[in-house]
Amino acid sequence: MSWIEIVVEVALAQAENYSDALMEFGALSVSVEDADEGTDAEQPLFGEPGMEPKESAWERSRVVALTPTDFNHAELVELAANHCGMPIPPHTLRSVADQDWVRLTQSQFEPMLIGKGIWVVPSWHSAPDPTAIVLELDPGLAFGTGSHPTTRLCMEWLEAHAPINKTVMDYGCGSGILAMVAKKLGAGKVEGVDIDPQAITSAEFNAVRNQCEIEFSLPNKVSTSSYDVVVANILSNPLKLMAPMLSAKVAAGGSLVLSGVLERQADEVAAAYAPFIELTVWQERDGWVALHGTRPSSDSI
CATH class of the missing domain: 3.30.70.120 (Alpha-Beta Plaits)
Known part of the structure; x- marks a missing residue:
């Protein structure tokens, strides 16, 4: 037909x-x-x-x-x-x-190499390098398959600063991809948070598929813990509004990584966090940046 x-x-x-x-x-x-x-x-x-x-x-x-x-x-x-x-x-x-619409859609999504050794592989493909870090992840309703520059920047930061045995929070987790990368890179306790219940469902499914033990929750059920690494890949306006809350989630001496920020927005986002954590641009890609900072060992957040 x-x-x-x-x-x-x-x-x-x-x-x-x-x-x-x-x-x-x-x-x-x-x-x-x-x-x-x-x-x-x-x-x-x-x-x-x-x-x-x-x-x-x-x-x-x-x-x-x-x-x-x-x-x-x-x-x-x-x-x-x-x-x-x-x-x-x-x-x-x-x-x-x-046409065979299923095959046509699937043909648009090939395995992606991110960073030096992270592969994001749709379920209908085999991993090109099964000895690398492999995430089986299909395109879906929740944001985050690794194709967007902001997601790549966060994944590459995690790869470059492997959170071995560290606690990690992925705020605005979407598909759960950053939380899963952290876990596969050796993190200890990992939590993911999102305002969208559908994202939580998607992230939980993906974590089970990838054999990652991660807790996912809505913001009103987040633990009061602080974390060695907090990653938030959202957008500049919400990031600015959440500056006090996200900064407080970072443990003393811990790292805060923000993306979803356009290069021209970097200074204003950094200014919102300046009272808590000094942020600088870690890397830029296609007009987007990842900001990174370390919470002082002792402060009054």
């Missing part, structure tokens, strides 16, 4: 309503893309928690509706436009051939 995609270019104000109307009148699925994708006019669309964009659309949006081959495509375009009270937009059609 094959399908037909209807491609319509609409303005920002029309994108959401027009997409909803296409679904209402029979489209199987609808996506919105940047009509200027691949040009100098392409615009990123993202936001930090609590600061998400109001509309997932662009000034010039391309609405793509998936339909059966034998559908009346022109009629669908017209019905949706009439429903939204807008002129009937021009549209183009493109064929989508039938």
Whole structure:
């Protein structure tokens, strides 16, 4: 079986309503893309928690509706436009051939070497080097598969400063990848924390699969302990707000590692932690940085 995609270019104000109307009148699925994708006019669309964009659309949006081959495509375009009270937009059609979607999706995820000897391997592949540190991890709903520069930076810091027999907290654990790296690098007690219950479920599943004994919990159930290493790969605004709390989680003489910070945000994040721990840029990659600092042996946090 094959399908037909209807491609319509609409303005920002029309994108959401027009997409909803296409679904209402029979489209199987609808996506919105940047009509200027691949040009100098392409615009990123993202936001930090609590600061998400109001509309997932662009000034010039391309609405793509998936339909059966034998559908009346022109009629669908017209019905949706009439429903939204807008002129009937021009549209183009493109064929989508039938494929093995599972295999196609899996083919996009190959084993990844991170640092000098950490492999992140999807379950449908074998580890290229089974003697290395291997994490079996499939792409899923929780953030963290090692592909993003911020995750890589944290993993590489842990590899370079192996937390052998140390206590480690991974705050904002997502898939649990950083907690698992710490455990496989020889850490003692490891805990992971996330505000998303779905992330906790995902992390617990991944830890069992990778034979890592790790405790995962929501923030309201975090222990009062301090840790030799605290890693937080989140985003700059939440990191700044959590400066007193995260700093207090670091044991005297312990290390704090922060990522999810753009290079231009490094100074302001470091300033938020300055009353507690002096942070400096450890490494930079693709515009992102990892900050690192050591809590003084005696202070008043």
